[in-house]
Amino acid sequence: MERRNEILHRIQSKPGITFRELARELGVGIGDLQYHLYRLEKEGRIFSKKLGKRRYIFPRGFEKEYQKLVIAISTETRRKILLLLMEGPMGQSEIAKRLNLSQPTVSYHMGELVKLGIVEARREGKNVIYTLTYDPAIIARVIRDYRPSLWEKLADSLIDLLTSVGDEE
Missing domain, CATH: 1.10.10.10 (Winged helix-like DNA-binding domain superfamily/Winged helix DNA-binding domain)
Structure with missing residues (x-):
């Protein structure tokens, strides 16, 4: 849960951060990050937009x-x-x-x-x-x-x- 809050906080401080950038900045494994993002999106706390090959992640209400x-x-x-x-x-x-x-x-x-x-x-x-x-x-x-x-x-x-x-x- 602490890791998920850290991920959410980073998304809130850098709306539109890409998946790869988020993984690199937090030093989180791809699978681990995918799981936490899935949970955050399911809870309605974040959403993402895909453009080309990149996925951009935003906090709810952006x-x-x-x-x-x-x-x-x-x-x-x-x-x-x-x-x-x-x-x-x-x-x-x-x-x-x-x-x-x-x-x-x-x-x-x-x-x-x-x-x-x-x-x-x-x-x-x-x-x-x-x-x-x-x-x-x-x-x-x-x-x-x-x-x-x-x-x-x-x-x-x-x-x-x-x-x-x-x-x-």
């Missing part, structure tokens, strides 16, 4: 409108893409170039973001232009509230960037 965003920001590449799209609509080739990613990588992640309903895709000639469907302020709030360590990394990156700009002058 805000439905934020579930998709938490899933999206759990992957570093998607998080970078979302942050880039906060600047405005952008084509796939520009995203690939600015993030130093291959076109197929960008295409895959954009497909996942479109499936989640976080990004819209529209064709303009040969290009596909992507636009956020969420207010950037909401995305920033979700990162800050549900992934504070990511927020700290972003703040550190901004400080580094501002420091380097000051050094160049």
Whole structure:
């Protein structure tokens, strides 16, 4: 029972955590974790969402409108893409170039973001232009509230960037 409470507490502190991430962070065996998650889900204390090969676990009552965003920001590449799209609509080739990613990588992640309903895709000639469907302020709030360590990394990156700009002058 103590192990189950520990698992529940971690899910509450990191909503949208993946099964593998949860197992790694808690040092729990796969079978043991599966059993406890099954019991917690049966008791209605947690629920999970599957996207692709990953299973994302949320505490009961987690805000439905934020579930998709938490899933999206759990992957570093998607998080970078979302942050880039906060600047405005952008084509796939520009995203690939600015993030130093291959076109197929960008295409895959954009497909996942479109499936989640976080990004819209529209064709303009040969290009596909992507636009956020969420207010950037909401995305920033979700990162800050549900992934504070990511927020700290972003703040550190901004400080580094501002420091380097000051050094160049």
